Amino acid sequence: MEKTNVAIVGLGTVGAGVARLLLDHGDRTARHAGRTMWLKKAVVRDKSKTRGIELPAGVLTTSLQEVIDDPEISVVAQLIGGLEPARSIMLKLMESGKDIVTANKALLAEHGPELFTRARQLGRSIAFEAAVAGGIPIIANISQCLSANQIQSLEGILNGTSNFIVTQMDEHGASYDEVVREAQRLGYAEADPTMDVDGTDAAQKLAILAHLAFGATVDWSEIPRVGIDGLDPDDLQYAKELGYRIKLLASANLSDDGLELSVAPTLVPIGTPLAEVRDAFNAIRVAGDAVGPVFYHGLGAGQMPTASAVVADLIDTAVGRTRLTFQTLEYFSIDQPPRALLREADSLRCRYYFRLPVANHPGTLASIATVLAKHNISIASVIQHDSGPGAPQRDPVPLVIMTHEASEGAASEATREIEMLDAVTGPVIRLRVEE
Ligand code: NAP
Ligand code: HSE
Numbered sequence: 219m220e221k222t223n224v225a226i227v228g229l230g231t232v233g234a235g236v237a238r239l240l241l242d243h244g245d246r247t248a249r250h251a252g253r254t255m256w257l258k259k260a261v262v263r264d265k266s267k268t269r270g271i272e273l274p275a276g277v278l279t280t281s282l283q284e285v286i287d288d289p290e291i292s293v294v295a296q297l298i299g300g301l302e303p304a305r306s307i308m309l310k311l312m313e314s315g316k317d318i319v320t321a322n323k324a325l326l327a328e329h330g331p332e333l334f335t336r337a338r339q340l341g342r343s344i345a346f347e348a349a350v351a352g353g354i355p356i357i358a359n360i361s362q363c364l365s366a367n368q369i370q371s372l373e374g375i376l377n378g379t380s381n382f383i384v385t386q387m388d389e390h391g392a393s394y395d396e397v398v399r400e401a402q403r404l405g406y407a408e409a410d411p412t413m414d415v416d417g418t419d420a421a422q423k424l425a426i427l428a429h430l431a432f433g434a435t436v437d438w439s440e441i442p443r444v445g446i447d448g449l450d451p452d453d454l455q456y457a458k459e460l461g462y463r464i465k466l467l468a469s470a471n472l473s474d475d476g477l478e479l480s481v482a483p484t485l486v487p488i489g490t491p492l493a494e495v496r497d498a499f500n501a502i503r504v505a506g507d508a509v510g511p512v513f514y515h516g517l518g519a520g521q522m523p524t525a526s527a528v529v530a531d532l533i534d535t536a537v538g539r540t541r542l543t544f545q546t547l548e549y550f551s552i553d554q555p556p557r558a559l560l561r562e563a564d565s566l567r568c569r570y571y572f573r574l575p576v577a578n579h580p581g582t583l584a585s586i587a588t589v590l591a592k593h594n595i596s597i598a599s600v601i602q603h604d605s606g607p608g609a610p611q612r613d614p615v616p617l618v619i620m621t622h623e624a625s626e627g628a629a630s631e632a633t634r635e636i637e638m639l640d641a642v643t644g645p646v647i648r649l650r651v652e653e
Contacts, residue, residue, distance in 0.1 A: 219248060220253040221256050222293065222536035223290045223291045224258065224536075225259040225291045225295070226257065226297060227260075227298060228262075228296065228297035229260050230297065231520075232348070233260065233297040234270055234521065235522050236295050237273060238271055238522075239529045240532075247529065247533060251536050252537065253536060255533065255536060257273075257274075258288070259279055260277050261280070262278060282307060282310070289315070291316060292536075293536060294319070296318050296322070297321055297322070297528070299408060300322075301325055301329070305325055308320070309333070313340060315340075315342070318342065318343070319344075319345045319528055320344065320349065321524055322346075323349035324408075326550075327438040328422075331550045334551065337544070338548075345534060346531070347527040348524045348527035350376065351500040351514070352378065352517055352518040352527065353518070354501075354516040356502055359504075360430045360431050360504065364509060364512070369431040369504060370507060371471045371503075371505045372431055372502065372504050373468070374423075374424070374427070374467070375501050377417075377500075378406045378500055378519025379398075379414035380446045381495065381499065382401050383398060384464060391451070398411055405519075406519035406520055414445075415445045415447040416447050417446075421439070424436075427468075427470065427502075430549070436479065441480065443482065444482045444483060446466050450647065452616065453647060453649065456571075459601060460571070460618075462486060462488060462493070462651065463485070463488055463493040464483050465486050466481065466482070467481070467484040467486070467650075468481045478563055479560065480566075482649070485649055485652065487653065491513055498519045500516065500517070500519075502514045565627065566626045567625050567626075569620065569624075569650075569651035570651060571618070571619075571651055572621070573618045574616070574619075574642055574645075575615070576614055576617045576643065577614055577640075577641045582641040583617070586636055586639065589635045590636075592635075593629075596621060596624075597620075598621055600617070600618065601617075601618040602615060602617050603615075603616075614644070630648075
């Protein structure tokens with residue numbers, strides 16, 4: 219049987235999972251690839267570190283050069299996180315004739331055009347299914363299976379760590395710090411978990427999806443983003459009272475005005491598919507003009523789901539499918555003009571959730587309602603909990619307002635004015651509501 223020699227660079231959570239699949243399930247990968255997928259080298263920084271996997275003699279090395287110099291190794295799973303040395307290593311590997319499989323979305327979101335252009339110049343390919351939504355095959359689905367469509371919108375839970383944290387806080391009352399540590403222990407979080415919880419990771423994944431779905435060349439850092447790091451457990455409770463769960467949603471909407479992108483904690487109605495996505499699961503709802511809505515759900519972080527996507531890419535590369543797709547689709551080509559222009563979020567319309575600390579005295583609600591009315595924002599419901607008969611009243615007291623649909627511009631201006639009212643004693647929390 220023909221053999222494809224594979225190397226892994228970076229044997230952390232994902233790398234060790236990839237090695238495990240290649241070593242423990244060689245028969246299966248050989249059957250699916252029509253050839254043996256042979257792990258020839260795994261490059262690490264420290265050979266003495268325990269990695270929860272036993273490698274055959276001679277596989278583990280600290281020398282990247284051994285891979286570069288080995289003409290028998292044709293494809294490399296580059297599984298180092300961050301920008302450098304990941305970028306330089308990827309360039310060196312491609313220059314030495316290797317095709318690349320990677321899970322590093324930060325690198326692709328930041329340096330995609332450079333890396334993909336270089337790959338094309340060198341006649342090499344880069345496969346990156348694992349870079350977005352872990353085990354969900356969303357890259358192949360958007361770029362190949364849905365290619366008859368104009369994608370109109372896309373909403374996703376794209377960060378497993380954030381979803382794990384919010385689920386544990388919401389359903390088990392767990393403390394934020396405790397759950398972040400648990401997400402790190404389980405291998406969901408990035409080396410720097412700030413990127414998970416502040417919306418950066420989701421914005422980087424959204425930038426990649428926006429490129430595939432809408433042909434937009436997006437600077438991920440320009441996507442308006444709010445993470446879950448500032449989320450107050452009180453908002454999870456009030457949302458539930460109103461019939462919603464809060465999810466970190468990455469959204470893309472295409473209209474005649476352009477493409478609107480955002481990452482933000484959003485209220486999603488309980489009982490709808492997105493609201494029921496728990497823990498490290500991810501989900502993406504894509505609407506295409508021909509196919510209509512399609513929903514994907516699966517584990518978006520963690521060792522084996524991510525390794526599943528990496529190994530599928532290794533097989534696709536070994537059999538030549540990646541090269542074909544890579545050449546046809548011209549991913550991240552710097553010569554391609556953006557097909558979709560980013561529009562200001564101000565024109566986006568949705569319902570809003572407001573929570574604000576207010577003075578518990580007559581006229582407070584009227585003053586807030588006046589500001590909302592001035593901006594043509596209609597109130598749908600209000601919650602203020604009474605302390606009960608005879609009990610001392612809280613002052614200030616949290617006031618929660620759910621609005622009917624309003625524009626982002628009006629909601630943001632109203633927020634600014636409400637915060638200036640005497641009756642409002644602290645910052646206003648404002649979240650979008652998805653229907
Ligand atoms: P990780 O556990 O931190 O592993 C990264 C590995 O790279 C570490 O083992 C590290 O070595 C190694 N490394 C760093 N610099 C190196 C160098 N110069 N030479 C050789 N090895 C080097 O990270 P991970 O969770 O596996 O993630 C890897 C990539 O996959 C990241 O881009 C991440 O965003 C992406 N990803 C992760 C998941 C997930 O669920 N974990 C899911 C999808 C995508 P040491 O062991 O010596 O520190
Ligand atoms: N840290 C990422 C997450 C890994 O939690 O979603 C998957 O990309």
